[in-house]
Every structure is written in C-alpha cells, then in structure tokens.
Amino acid sequence: MPSFSIEAPGEANPLTETTLLHVLQSASSSNQHQIQTGTKQLQQWEKSPGFYKHLQSVYIERSLPTEVRYLAIIQLKNGIDKYWRKTATNAVNKDDKAVIRSRLISSGIEELDHRLALQNALVIAKIVRFEYPQDWPEAISSTLEAVRAAGQDTTSQRLARILLILLYIIKELSTARIQRSRTNLQAATPEILSVLGSLYLERLDQWQGRLSSSPEDAGVETLMTQSLLSIKILRRLVISGYDFPNRDSDVCEFWKITLSQVDSFIHLVSQQQSALVNRTKRLVQKHLLQLSKFHLDMAEKHAAGFILLPSSLDLVRAYWGFARNFSESYGSQTTTVQDIDGEDEDADTDARTSEKLSLNGLLLIRACIRMAFLPVHTFRYRHEQEKEEKRQAETTVKVDLLTQPFVEEIMSTVMTKFLVLRQSDMKDWVEEPEEWVFREENESEDMHLSVRACSERLVLDLSTHFKSTLTEPILGLFRTVANINNEDVLFKDAVYAAIGMSAAIFREDIDFDALLTSNLVAEVQKQKQGYGIMRRRIAIFCSQWIVVKASQDSKAVIYQMFDHLLNQDDSLNDQVVRITAGRHFKSIADDFEFDSAKFAPYAESIITKLMALIEEVEITATKMALLDTISVLIERFEHNIEPFAERIVGMLPPLWEQSGDEHLMKQSILAILARLTNALKEHSSRFHSMLIPIIQSTIQPDSELSAFLLEEALDLWHSILVQSTTATPDLLSLLEHLFPLLSLASETLRETLTITESYLFLSPSTLLSEPIRLPLLKSLTPLIGPKSKPDANGMVCTSIELMLRSASTLGGPSATKQLTADLVESGLLPRLLSGLRSAWTAHCTTGPLAKIPAVDGIVETDHFGVLSRLILGSTDAFVQAVTYTPLAPPDGEDDGSVLKADPIPPEDNLKWLLEEWFSHLENVGDPARRKLMLLALTTLLETGHAAVLGNLQLLMGLWTDVITELCELDFDPVSGAGSGAVKGEDCLVYNDINELKVVAEGSVEAPEDVRRRELTWSDPVHRVGVVGFVRERLAGVVQGCGGEEKFRDEWLVNVDKDVVAAFGKLGIM
Structure with missing residues (x-):
C-alpha cells in the first residue's frame, strides 16, 4: 500500500481506518518529513471519536508491517493515560471503549511478536486499573478463563501470552496509588491464587519430569517459561493480595511448597554433572531468584507475617548457609590482578546468580533485625490480634533466630569475607580507576545493588543492636589487624571498613588518637606492593572518625596525612587513592571544629594538588565531587583562601566550557564562585567583572540556562551584592532583570527579595531614583x-x-x-x-x-x-x-x-x-516592633488630630507598658519597696556601634554587615530613648492645647484615673 505525506490540515483528512493506516505508515517511515507530518496528524486526531478503536484495529491486523502495528499499539497505550478516564476532556466514548475491551484479550493471546504482546498487555493492565470492577467486572474472570483454556496446550505460546497479560494486570493493581485498586485486587486474589497455583505446580512437575528423561527436549523450555511467568505473578499476588498472608491456609501451603523448591533448585543448579543444558539452567536460576525475591518481599512488607509463616526461621538459616558458602569464594586472595580473560560465560552467569541469591539472603537477615528492633510505625488502627502477632514475631526473632552464636557467625563472615575486595575490583582498580571509585561511592548508598553495600549496613545494624555482646569479638579482631606488622592488606581493609562505619558506636572503646599516631601514620607511608589499598581505606577511615572522636592535634596529623595521600609523585598514590582522598577530604574540612590555623601549613599544598587532580580526571561526576571538596574548603577557610583565589577562579572557565550540556557541573561551578565571593569579602571585587556577565546570561527569562541554573545564579548575585563596597555600573545594570524575577511566584522568590533588600542597603539612592522607584513598587505590590x-x-x-x-x-x-x-x-x-x-x-x-x-x-x-x-x-x-x-x-x-x-x-x-x-x-511580641509603633503613634500627637487625641487613654497605656518592659524601675519586686519611677533610658538604645557586630572576634565583616550595622545604629528604635521621647512629645501636646489646665480639662479628663495613675507613677512628667 503506497504511503504519502500529510500536508492538508486535519479537517481535510477525515478520520477513517484507512486514512489512519496511511498516517501510521508515514509516521513509521524513514523519511523525516513524513514522520513529522504523520506525527502532527496523529496529534490532531487523538481527541477524535473512533481514533483509539481504529488504532486497535490496525494493531490486530497481523498482515501489516510490524513497525506500523507497533506504532498503533504505542499510540493506544499513550492515549489511555490521557483520555480513558470518564472525567478527562475529550474522553474516549463509551461505545469505543466497549469495542476495544472486547478485543483486548483475544488479540493478546494470538500475538506472535513478543514486543507487541508486551505493549498489548500494558494496554490491558491500564484499562483494568480504570474499569475493574465497575465497568469491566469480568476482566479478571475472563483472563482466568483464558488461562484455564490455554493451559490445556503445553506446546503453543498462547498460555505464555495470557500469563503475560495477567502479570501486568497484577502489577498495575498492586502498585496503584488508589486504595480501591488494591482492595479490588485483594477481592480477586483467592481465585487467582487457586488457578495460578495449580498451573504453576502442574508445569513444575511436567518440566522436572522431562528434565530427567530428555533434558534437551525443546518443549521443556516452553514449560519452564510458563512456570516462570506463573511464579512472577504469584510472587506479586501473595504480597499485595493479602494484608495478613500468614492467616490464609492456601498461602501457608504455597509457602511451604516454595521452601522445598528453594532446596531443590539450589541442588539442581549446583551439582557438577547436571542434566541441564545452558538455556534450561538459566531458567532454573531465574526460578530460584524469583523465589528469593518472594521471600524477601514477604519479610520486608509483611514482617510479622513472614516470621509466623511455616518454617520461616529455617528458611532464613538456609539462605544464610548459602551466603556463607558463597563468601568463601567472594573476596580476592591476592592484591595483584589475575588474568581472567576468556573466563567461561556460563560460570560468570552462575557467579552472578549466586551473588544475587546471597545478597537476597543478607537482605533477609537485615529485614529480620529491623523487624525486631526497628519496627515500622503506622497511624493505621491495629486490632489486638495484629498487635499480638507483632509481639510474637519480635520475640521469636530475638529468642529463636538471633542467638548469640548466630549473630557472631554473621558478623564474622560479613567482616572477614563480604567486605573484602574482589578480584574484579582489583582489575577495575587498575583498568578503570575513575569508574571504579564512582561505583563504590554510589553503590554504597543502595544496599540492594551489591553484597558489599548490604554487608556494610548489616555491620551497622549488628553493631548497634548487639553492641554489648559483639564489642569484644569485634575489638579482638580489630586488634589483630591494627598491627603494623600485619601485612594481610585485604583482610585489614575489610576490618578497617567495618570499624570505620561503626565509629559512632565504638567511639568510647577505641582510642583513635593513639591509633592514628601508632598505626595509621606508619601504614600510609609503607612502600610495599598492594598498600595502595590501605591508603585508600585510611583516607575513608579518617573521614569517618574525625567527626566522632579526634583531638585538635590529631586533626593536624590528618591534614598532613591527606597531603601525603594526594601526592602524585608517590607511586602507591594511584588515581584511586588520590580521588578517594580528594573526595573524603570534604568530610575532613567540613568538621564542626575545623581549625583554619592548624590547616594553614598544608593549605597551599592540598589545594594545589586537588586542583591538579580535577584537571587530571575525566568523568564529570568525579570533577564535581572534587569541586565540592574545594567548595567546602573555601567556606571553612574563609578569608584565608585569598592567596589561592586566582588559581581557583582560573581553573573554572575551562570546566564550564567542557561541561557542555551537563548543567550539574555548571551548578557546582556557580556554587563554588558564590562561596569564594563570600570568603574573600570585599577583596572579591576583582572578579566581579567576570562573574556579572555569567549572572546576566543565566537570569534572563528566555535563557536556556535559566531553567537549570537560576537558583545558583541568584545565590552568586546576592553574594556579590553582600561583598561589594560600592554599586558599580555593571552591578546596577542587573537591576533591569530584577523586576521580571519578582513576578515569578516560584521557589526563587525569597532569594530575589533578598537581592532587592541588598540593593537597598548598597545603593538606596539608585532604587529611589525616578526610573527605578515606581517600577520596583509595582513589582512588589x-x-x-x-x-x-x-x-x-x-x-x-x-x-x-x-x-x-x-x-x-x-x-x-x-x-x-x-x-x-x-x-x-x-x-x-x-x-x-x-x-x-x-x-x-x-x-x-x-x-x-x-x-x-x-x-x-x-x-x-x-x-x-x-x-x-x-x-x-x-x-x-x-x-x-x-x-x-x-x-x-x-x-x-x-x-x-x-x-x-x-x-x-x-x-x-x-x-x-x-x-x-x-x-x-x-499581639505584637517583639519589643523592638512595639517601641517602633510607640514612637510612630506618639509622633502623631503633633498633628493635633482628634482621632489621635481621642485615643489618649490607649496611648498612655502603651507608654506605660513599653516603658515598664524596656526600662529599669525604682522598684523591688520582692519587698515591694520603691517609687516605681523610671531609672535611665530603655535597653534598646545602643551606646556603641560595635555592639551590633554580628561576626565572631577575629573574623572579617562583609561590607553588607557593616551597612546593616550602620543602618541599625541610625534607627530611631536604637538611637531615641523612649522616656525622653514621650516626655518631649507629651509636653509639646500640652503646650499646643493651651497649657496643662486646658489639656487636662479637654483630653486627660477622658482617660481612666487608674491609667493616668500608672503612667504618673513612672515619673516621666
């Protein structure tokens, strides 16, 4: 069928199945013009009646090219999210929905292409989420009926297709944010479990029987694929379909079956002379991993239920046994890189499977620990039975599972086996040092990604909750390796890793200062093969302990140690060592008690080496991490950073250019410039001419950079204003960009208003000038x-x-x-x-x-x-x-x-x-604001306005209250002696402008701090004494009224005598 370009507007191309087919052919062609015009036409039609019905018709027609059918089903899937809801604008009409629903399952079952079948399954799942059970009550029952029908045939793909559909229905309903969807799933769960459970066991028996008789039978793979899809569905169904799975007898039966299958599958894939061919072995391994995910999900999402299910503790011990056996081959035995080229791919797959299974086993143990010691709290009402189950589960874990020998065995294995670097680590260390450091730093944040990351969390959990019993074994192991003569580098690295992570727990049990001088200093200077591993570990170790327990003298030693670790001339300080030291010096510099004086002797050397390292490395994330270290150093070293400012600033423009579209790097550069500006104070002015154009190009609304860098640019802008002594023309030229920013009701509004305030401090005459004043007020209104x-x-x-x-x-x-x-x-x-x-x-x-x-x-x-x-x-x-x-x-x-x-x-x-x-x-609680209002209201007396004098009683009460609050009175509250008269002026009056300094002794004031101090000093609230002010203004009012007698007869007579007496007691008049 010929294709053609769509040039006419939508009205000239009425929607029919034929015209839609032509458009889909154009949109899926290789001609760029046809793709654009076809896509545009599809967008015009997506709100038209019949569009999605016709899309499904195109998808169902198997004689059409795959790419056309694929585009049709993708368009249908995307449209469901936008137009399937009844409340959506231009929603799909009821008749079209009925036609689409009637063909969904049958078209999915007969689909031969897996990609198309997958997209159709996603379409069905999305529709089920919207329409089950109200508008499509038979959705799940008809799907199950199709499962039963297809289950009679063990050779075709029909069963796999319908199981794929059911899998995505369960996924969609179980992950829906609306509780109703999960409730509907729970209502259907027993029937689904019955059908799928029977099918799963049936297929399992069939392929296990065939494996023993004819392992290379092609039908075995089909059966295994069907059982794998079944267990994927069952795994999600049981977890999401029951609030209390341990109370359901069918779940308990299924649970016991899965326990036996774990042992069976492990035995099947582990035996040396296995009857499995490679493909079937992979499928058995996938079955095994699905079961382990099922058990782990149960422990994490139904913690108490997991413990109360049959033989769960035995299951945990079984997984631990597998992990313990795997640990024997986990770590490297040597610090040298061994040739592993040409390694058997199947052996590598087996190792990955074993690692994932061991990881799930470690996560399972950690889930049990957290369930017993850190139970999840909820606002949901819990019945007594649920509370009792929770208490019973916690007791069972603490008493029957986490026994002293078991905990010690876990801790010992994790510390001495799973924290040891692997041979693959050694290889990547040498061949891809930057990438390896990046992976180590990032994977350590997610324990679900690697055995080592999970082991680190497990060490922390065990050290925290079993400190009383594990302290001696752990410290005994640590004393063994914390010996300068012990040169088992890999073992030492693992133990130091555990102690470093547990620094806060063992802070009173380990003398870090003594350890530093007696061991660590000597360790980082050793010139032996493999000691780069210890150098890397010591850099991390010191960054973990310095924030917990380190004397000021020790910190000076640490600075010197990091200076040594960053030295490129030392052959053992390879890229891994130096990058690690550079990254972790951020924690050293960010220490709360960082002492600039002690760091000063090493500042030039360390900063120079860090900048050289930034230029050396290639990965953007590494450059950013090292920039963060320099940024923290700038902030903590304050004005002492000035000797290095030129070099730091000179390093940044090339990094800006190299970053291209990587805006995170540009954010880091702007952040470091802002910190440098604040650190240099008024001496930063020499860089302003370079920085202001960057700000100008970033804050313009139509700038491409504005969406990504606006917040950082505003921060830099504000820093320049704060540190400027005068308002330069370049700085004032940015004012025109301020008004549009004030109109943006965004997260940057606070920073924009702060910038406005800083301009008022820096150059009030400019902001009060004719061209600026009124536009500014209109922007603020x-x-x-x-x-x-x-x-x-x-x-x-x-x-x-x-x-x-x-x-x-x-x-x-x-x-x-x-x-x-x-x-x-x-x-x-x-x-x-x-x-x-x-x-x-x-x-x-x-x-x-x-x-x-x-x-x-x-x-x-x-x-x-x-x-x-x-x-x-x-x-x-x-x-x-x-x-x-x-x-x-x-x-x-x-x-x-x-x-x-x-x-x-x-x-x-x-x-x-x-x-x-x-x-x-x-309602005004701030004494300064109360005094300000007193000064203002009292000043109004000079107007002689009747409304002011008519409130004399309230005004006199205000005088009494504020003066009593702010002034010292001749009154002893204990004895009651004294006249109650005022003694001196109020406490808000300052006698020395230096009283208003906000920086610590020895620190340098920012120019804006000086301006703020001078403005506060000149504020009437702090320069005018309230007693003298009231006395003077009241005397003026009395005189203006024609004397005391006239004032008393016309105005004071209206004031309550007690109010007058209280004020008179102050002795002001």
Whole structure:
C-alpha cells in the first residue's frame, strides 16, 4: 500500500481506518518529513471519536508491517493515560471503549511478536486499573478463563501470552496509588491464587519430569517459561493480595511448597554433572531468584507475617548457609590482578546468580533485625490480634533466630569475607580507576545493588543492636589487624571498613588518637606492593572518625596525612587513592571544629594538588565531587583562601566550557564562585567583572540556562551584592532583570527579595531614583495582600521600610511625600490599607455574622511596621495618604482597581485605622516592633488630630507598658519597696556601634554587615530613648492645647484615673 505525506490540515483528512493506516505508515517511515507530518496528524486526531478503536484495529491486523502495528499499539497505550478516564476532556466514548475491551484479550493471546504482546498487555493492565470492577467486572474472570483454556496446550505460546497479560494486570493493581485498586485486587486474589497455583505446580512437575528423561527436549523450555511467568505473578499476588498472608491456609501451603523448591533448585543448579543444558539452567536460576525475591518481599512488607509463616526461621538459616558458602569464594586472595580473560560465560552467569541469591539472603537477615528492633510505625488502627502477632514475631526473632552464636557467625563472615575486595575490583582498580571509585561511592548508598553495600549496613545494624555482646569479638579482631606488622592488606581493609562505619558506636572503646599516631601514620607511608589499598581505606577511615572522636592535634596529623595521600609523585598514590582522598577530604574540612590555623601549613599544598587532580580526571561526576571538596574548603577557610583565589577562579572557565550540556557541573561551578565571593569579602571585587556577565546570561527569562541554573545564579548575585563596597555600573545594570524575577511566584522568590533588600542597603539612592522607584513598587505590590505568603509579605514590607527610611535620610519629608505618592500610584498602599480595613471589619463582627480577616497576625504587624516608618518620615504624608487613598478591593485581585463605593467617609479613615492598630498591639511580641509603633503613634500627637487625641487613654497605656518592659524601675519586686519611677533610658538604645557586630572576634565583616550595622545604629528604635521621647512629645501636646489646665480639662479628663495613675507613677512628667 503506497504511503504519502500529510500536508492538508486535519479537517481535510477525515478520520477513517484507512486514512489512519496511511498516517501510521508515514509516521513509521524513514523519511523525516513524513514522520513529522504523520506525527502532527496523529496529534490532531487523538481527541477524535473512533481514533483509539481504529488504532486497535490496525494493531490486530497481523498482515501489516510490524513497525506500523507497533506504532498503533504505542499510540493506544499513550492515549489511555490521557483520555480513558470518564472525567478527562475529550474522553474516549463509551461505545469505543466497549469495542476495544472486547478485543483486548483475544488479540493478546494470538500475538506472535513478543514486543507487541508486551505493549498489548500494558494496554490491558491500564484499562483494568480504570474499569475493574465497575465497568469491566469480568476482566479478571475472563483472563482466568483464558488461562484455564490455554493451559490445556503445553506446546503453543498462547498460555505464555495470557500469563503475560495477567502479570501486568497484577502489577498495575498492586502498585496503584488508589486504595480501591488494591482492595479490588485483594477481592480477586483467592481465585487467582487457586488457578495460578495449580498451573504453576502442574508445569513444575511436567518440566522436572522431562528434565530427567530428555533434558534437551525443546518443549521443556516452553514449560519452564510458563512456570516462570506463573511464579512472577504469584510472587506479586501473595504480597499485595493479602494484608495478613500468614492467616490464609492456601498461602501457608504455597509457602511451604516454595521452601522445598528453594532446596531443590539450589541442588539442581549446583551439582557438577547436571542434566541441564545452558538455556534450561538459566531458567532454573531465574526460578530460584524469583523465589528469593518472594521471600524477601514477604519479610520486608509483611514482617510479622513472614516470621509466623511455616518454617520461616529455617528458611532464613538456609539462605544464610548459602551466603556463607558463597563468601568463601567472594573476596580476592591476592592484591595483584589475575588474568581472567576468556573466563567461561556460563560460570560468570552462575557467579552472578549466586551473588544475587546471597545478597537476597543478607537482605533477609537485615529485614529480620529491623523487624525486631526497628519496627515500622503506622497511624493505621491495629486490632489486638495484629498487635499480638507483632509481639510474637519480635520475640521469636530475638529468642529463636538471633542467638548469640548466630549473630557472631554473621558478623564474622560479613567482616572477614563480604567486605573484602574482589578480584574484579582489583582489575577495575587498575583498568578503570575513575569508574571504579564512582561505583563504590554510589553503590554504597543502595544496599540492594551489591553484597558489599548490604554487608556494610548489616555491620551497622549488628553493631548497634548487639553492641554489648559483639564489642569484644569485634575489638579482638580489630586488634589483630591494627598491627603494623600485619601485612594481610585485604583482610585489614575489610576490618578497617567495618570499624570505620561503626565509629559512632565504638567511639568510647577505641582510642583513635593513639591509633592514628601508632598505626595509621606508619601504614600510609609503607612502600610495599598492594598498600595502595590501605591508603585508600585510611583516607575513608579518617573521614569517618574525625567527626566522632579526634583531638585538635590529631586533626593536624590528618591534614598532613591527606597531603601525603594526594601526592602524585608517590607511586602507591594511584588515581584511586588520590580521588578517594580528594573526595573524603570534604568530610575532613567540613568538621564542626575545623581549625583554619592548624590547616594553614598544608593549605597551599592540598589545594594545589586537588586542583591538579580535577584537571587530571575525566568523568564529570568525579570533577564535581572534587569541586565540592574545594567548595567546602573555601567556606571553612574563609578569608584565608585569598592567596589561592586566582588559581581557583582560573581553573573554572575551562570546566564550564567542557561541561557542555551537563548543567550539574555548571551548578557546582556557580556554587563554588558564590562561596569564594563570600570568603574573600570585599577583596572579591576583582572578579566581579567576570562573574556579572555569567549572572546576566543565566537570569534572563528566555535563557536556556535559566531553567537549570537560576537558583545558583541568584545565590552568586546576592553574594556579590553582600561583598561589594560600592554599586558599580555593571552591578546596577542587573537591576533591569530584577523586576521580571519578582513576578515569578516560584521557589526563587525569597532569594530575589533578598537581592532587592541588598540593593537597598548598597545603593538606596539608585532604587529611589525616578526610573527605578515606581517600577520596583509595582513589582512588589502583588506580593502583599490576602493571597501572599506571610514570609514573602514580611520581606516586601521590610524592603518598603528600608525605602521609607532611606527616603527620609536622603531627602527629608519631601522625599517621603514623593515616595508615598508612588506607594499610592503603584497600588501597594491601597492593598495594605485594604488588608487592615478587612482586619478591623472582622474584629467588629462576632457570632454567625463574623468575618474572616484578609490579614492577621504577623502579616498585620508587618503592615503596621510600614505605616510606622511612614509616620516617622512625614506625619503630613501619612495623614494625607490614609485620608484620601482609595482602598483596593478586598478580594486581593492584582488588576490595580480600587473600591468604588467606600461606606466609610475619608475623614474617618484615621479613626478606624488607629482603633485596629491599638487593638493589634497586644499581639505584637517583639519589643523592638512595639517601641517602633510607640514612637510612630506618639509622633502623631503633633498633628493635633482628634482621632489621635481621642485615643489618649490607649496611648498612655502603651507608654506605660513599653516603658515598664524596656526600662529599669525604682522598684523591688520582692519587698515591694520603691517609687516605681523610671531609672535611665530603655535597653534598646545602643551606646556603641560595635555592639551590633554580628561576626565572631577575629573574623572579617562583609561590607553588607557593616551597612546593616550602620543602618541599625541610625534607627530611631536604637538611637531615641523612649522616656525622653514621650516626655518631649507629651509636653509639646500640652503646650499646643493651651497649657496643662486646658489639656487636662479637654483630653486627660477622658482617660481612666487608674491609667493616668500608672503612667504618673513612672515619673516621666
């Protein structure tokens, strides 16, 4: 059938089975243009009725080319996820679904191509997940019926195909996140177990019988494939289909059968004169591994049930016996690389099978240990029977399984056998050193990947839970190898590995400082064949112990030791040794008690060798790991890193270029530049001209790098701002990129707001200039209000406070008025006042009519903080803004609109605002914020506004509370003696700017730290004494009212006598 290009739009190509076939042929051709046009047409049709029905029709037609059928079934599979749900937009209609369902199982059974059969099985499983049992109640029963029918024929592939379908149905239902799917599976489990269990045993008997009589019979392989699929299904079914498998009699029977099969299969594949041919032997090994996975899954997912199933402890001992036997051939007997070329492939497969089986055995033991000592906790309600089973299982494991001899045997075998390096390790060490180190570092994080990684975790578990009984045997073994004359390098490496991992457990039992000076120093200097193994191990060992127990003198020795291990001129320091030392020096430098002075003598040598090593290695992951070490060194060595800064920076551009599309490397480079900038403080300025273009190219929204490096670029940008003494033109040129970043409601918002704040510290005049001020306020406006997060709201309010303070300092009241006008024009002040109005309205309502405030708590405090700064800058600007600013709508929309009909007249705005402010003051816990608000509210007295003087009682109560909190009084709380008068000024007033230093003695301040300190020093909260301030302002009000008598008669008479008495007791007036 000829193919053609699809050029016309979708409307000109109506969907039919024939046109779909043409399109699929085009999309699966080798012509790039036809692929593009065909794919585009398929995308246009995917929402059309009949599309998926026709796809299935194409797949079913076996006369068509395989590639066309494969594309059809893939399109069908992908469409199910998007359009099969009833609630999906353009969902597949009911009739099409019925047609598709009716042909699924039959088309899968008759499929000859395994790839196509697999994709069809995935399609069926996905549909079952959506539709069983509501819309497709017969899905599982019809599948089981097909299993029964196909089971009558032992020669065709039909049974294998239907078993494949059932396998993926069970997988889909057992892994579904919706509990309903798992519940449906559990309801069908007994019937499936009955059918599959019988089939499995039947096929098992058949192929075992034929093996003994005619081992090369081709039908044996078919039978074995069928039984293998059956056990794969049963393994998942029993684990997911029962909450308490140990309570089901059928499961117990099946369990006992699998136990006997483990011994049978092991014997079958282990005997020297086996009747198995290679292919059948592989299949027996696969059966064996499936059984071991079944037993391990049971132990990990049904821990108590596993122990209570018949003969489970015997099963654990059997697996351990196999692992113990395997351990005898596991480790290498020599440190030299032996020629293993031409090794028998079958022998290699046997070894891998034995290793996987041993690994599962070790994981099984570890699961038992964790079940007994670290049981999984759950919020699910547990019935008494379940609790009793759990207690019984824990007791059984502790008493009957983990006996003292058994635990000691496990520990001894693991330490002396499974932690020993293998001959394959020796070979890879020499031939692929970088790759080997990478595998060792990464596999050690996943115990399911290797015997050694699992053994390491097992050592930790046993050392932790059996410390009292294992300490002496372990330390006895350690004393045997911790001898300078013991030169069994592989054995020493294994034992040191165990002790290193258990450093925190044996910290009081081993004198690390003595061990370091008496043994380790001498060991790393030995010049004997194979001692590179010990050098690598000692580097790891020291990194494990330094964070646990090491004196400062020992740390100096360790620095010297690592300097020696990084020396390329020493022939024993091969790449493996040096890379390991370089990677693990990160832990040495990251030690909490790292002493720069003790490290200084070795700094130049170690840093130089690390940089040379980075240039030497080729794998990106290795370069990144070594860069991380240098990055930590920069952070811990602080300003002392300056002599090496040029060389470090000079090393990075080539790495950036070499990394290409590997953005993780670029992230590491940006991180190290940020740390270097922070370490160098103001001396980093010589690098800014190089760094700013990198930032500029990364933070642009349309930049390819932005998606991967934005967070690191912002961190570097902020570091440069913090460490800059002046605002250079290059640094100010980045401001234009700040506004788009503020509009991104992403994870980087906090860092962007921090950058904004740093610019306000560095160059407030620039941010208050005409071109910047209003656009900045418009960018900040959407970040406050009812839809804003409290932390973002707080950071925005902090920036507005800084702008108000800077405007007042740079231009006085006139500058404050101009900034206030911009706050109104940007919509920020209307949104702020709208939030406060909402809070006041809510606090005026109770009961069923009560309203929820748009802002509350810390957000409201932040809003009043902004108003406080505005008052201190200009009372006229504040009163005018509060009176005449139209409020934003209470819904918090960002369209800049205002409230069209405000029920409260403008002249009453100050009244409700002060009422809410005084009401909120009792929720302000920070003394500095309370004092700030006291200064602001007291300053309002100079306006003579009736709303202010009308709150004199509340204001006087605020004076009394804050002064009592912050000032020393002439009062003895024990005896009650004293006048209660104020003695001196409040405790928030600083007398020396150096009191505000935030860095430790001897450390260098960052330029921004100095700027922050100076700004805090000039803050009225810390420069103005509250007692003198209140006295002066109150005297001004009294004078403005026409004297004391008039003030008393007009305003003070309205204040409660007890409030007046409490204030008078302070002796301020």
